[in-house]
Amino acid sequence: xxxxxxxxxxxxxxxxxxxxxxxxxxxxxxxxxxxxxxxxxxxxxxxxxxxxxxxxxxxxxxxxxxxxxxxxxxxxxxxxxxxxxxxxxxxxxxxxxxxxxxxxxxxxxxxxxxxxxxxxxxxxxxxxxxxxxxxxxxxxxxxxxxxxxxxxxxxxxxxxxxxxxxxxxxxxxxxxxxxxxxxxxxxxxxxxxxxxxxxxxxxxxxxxxxxxxxxxxxxxxxxxxxxxxxxxxxxxxxxxxxxxxxxx
Amino acid sequence: xxxxxxxxxxxxxxxxxxxxxxxxxxxxxxxxxxxxxxxxxxxxxxxxxxxxxxxxxxxxxxxxxxxxxxxxxxxxxxxxxxxxxxxxxxxxxxxxxxxxxxxxxxxxxxxxxxxxxxxxxxxxxxxxxxxxxxxxxxxxxxxxxxxxxxxxxxxxxxxxxxxxxxxxxxxxxxxxxxxxxxxxxxxxxxxxxxxxxxxxxxxxxxxxxxxxxxxxxxxxxxxxx
Numbered sequence: 001x002x003x004x005x006x007x008x009x010x011x012x013x014x015x016x017x018x019x020x021x022x023x024x025x026x027x028x029x030x031x032x033x034x035x036x037x038x039x040x041x042x043x044x045x046x047x048x049x050x051x052x053x054x055x056x057x058x059x060x061x062x063x064x065x066x067x068x069x070x071x072x073x074x075x076x077x078x079x080x081x082x083x084x085x086x087x088x089x090x091x092x093x094x095x096x097x098x099x100x101x102x103x104x105x106x107x108x109x110x111x112x113x114x115x116x117x118x119x120x121x122x123x124x125x126x127x128x129x130x131x132x133x134x135x136x137x138x139x140x141x142x143x144x145x146x147x148x149x150x151x152x153x154x155x156x157x158x159x160x161x162x163x164x165x166x167x168x169x170x171x172x173x174x175x176x177x178x179x180x181x182x183x184x185x186x187x188x189x190x191x192x193x194x195x196x197x198x199x200x201x202x203x204x205x206x207x208x209x210x211x212x213x214x215x216x217x218x219x220x221x222x223x224x225x226x227x228x229x230x231x232x233x234x235x236x237x238x239x240x241x242x243x244x245x246x247x248x
Numbered sequence: 249x250x251x252x253x254x255x256x257x258x259x260x261x262x263x264x265x266x267x268x269x270x271x272x273x274x275x276x277x278x279x280x281x282x283x284x285x286x287x288x289x290x291x292x293x294x295x296x297x298x299x300x301x302x303x304x305x306x307x308x309x310x311x312x313x314x315x316x317x318x319x320x321x322x323x324x325x326x327x328x329x330x331x332x333x334x335x336x337x338x339x340x341x342x343x344x345x346x347x348x349x350x351x352x353x354x355x356x357x358x359x360x361x362x363x364x365x366x367x368x369x370x371x372x373x374x375x376x377x378x379x380x381x382x383x384x385x386x387x388x389x390x391x392x393x394x395x396x397x398x399x400x401x402x403x404x405x406x407x408x409x410x411x412x413x414x415x416x417x418x419x420x421x422x423x424x425x426x427x428x429x430x431x432x433x434x435x436x437x438x439x440x441x442x443x444x445x446x447x448x449x450x451x452x453x454x455x456x457x458x459x460x461x462x463x464x465x466x467x468x469x470x471x472x473x
Binding site for chain 2 (some may be wrong): 076133136137153154
């Protein structure tokens, strides 16, 4: 019985273990291609290699925040009010904040090398920073306390508002003529990028996506366990103390 | 619904008239912020140039207190839950609280603009005055509805005092930008013409409409426990 319980309390399954191995292999592949195999850029030199982490990080952060909004909408829309949707939303937002952080740090390092400054008050940078702070606020709201359904409802409304910022961030480059590069791949008919570099960039997006799914599955299950602990922790502790005291 | 809104707004304003918390504490706070800005920047030329931004920064800081006060009234003795239990329309509660908040904000902004004329040598022409009043109204509707929405969201939760600024400040950034640019041309800062301020009101109007609609719809589910 005890071993059975113990096995229930881990967040890994054969699928996530397989996914994890594939993800780690992908990261190794990406590092080799990004750092050694691809050539240096004509204009940007070696600093272009930062792009292989920076661009996928930003894309995955968008994806994660959109998933947060969609699962929040599912929570509100479905009559069942399933907390699973809420936990997916929360897990996705956490990972999104992480990826957005990676994107901001790598971008800032790249900016130091290329533009000569860590930060400028440029439209894309400013709106991205706002997005980052907004989702930190979202995560703070999730920790406000109250019942699980209170948490779910509050954060779902917030997630649906916050996701409206994403188009603003994405198109800020076009709207305000910013210093930041325009989106180099999506939307341009003639991609003027070296084939190998383009491949590595896509590889980065795929590897980051696998990493996202892997982390999302684990984090979502961990949140489920946390909620279970909230619900049953006290009862279990009471039962355990009663057994100790010999009262049944 | 509108009658509920009127009753709620009248109730909030009556409480304010009798307690004078906003008049005696928040408005002096905002004026103090304006004076501290002057200490920090310590140059007439600089102050004159940044006066519009300072007016709106002081307003936004004060919004945090007014919103906190507005919901402290509701949560201290479970008034919000009582209203919901009595079957009062949440949309009416939202509109009423927004209306009361907007009224208090307008009074605050009038004081701050007056202070900037006195302290920062801001200069308002007649056509600039029209622009300024329109800006203040649109910005206030936006600030009041977003404040009520997020105030309701954080109401009754632990740690709401520290959470509210984190949630509210990033969201109201567009109001700060739009209202500051419009006020700059109303004041004629850096020789900007009054007509250049009007396009910024579009941003303020979109913000005000968006958050009053979203707030009215989302307030029910948020406070409904």
